[in-house]
Amino acid sequence: QNEKELQNVLKQQEEKMLQLIDKSGEVTRLKGEMSQLKRSLQRAETEAKVLWEEMRGQQPKVDAAYVQERVLLRQEVDKLRLLLLEKEDENLLLSDKY
Secondary structure: OHHHHHHHHHHHHHHHHHHHHHHHHHHHHHHHHHHHHHHHHHHHHHHHHHHHHHHHOOOOOOOHHHHHHHHHHHHHHHHHHHHHHHHHHHHHHHHHHO
16 A cells, blocks of 8 residues: 555656656747847847937938948847846856856
């Protein structure tokens, strides 16, 4: 009887662990998706910001290549800022760990 109860408890624990692993994988996937959405939002905000600046200081004829270059440069700056923040976060986590 005790052995059967122990086997049942072990089986329940194993099922719980598998559920946690599944949830952990789902959380990881969702975090990746959220990160991708944040990057997309940041790109869109950057484009809107550059275009708004161009419209505000509108000259008679705005060169599309110039605007595109400004958008790309702004995206690159934003990307570098994000990478810097991520590295700072990693460093904080590592310093907290040790």
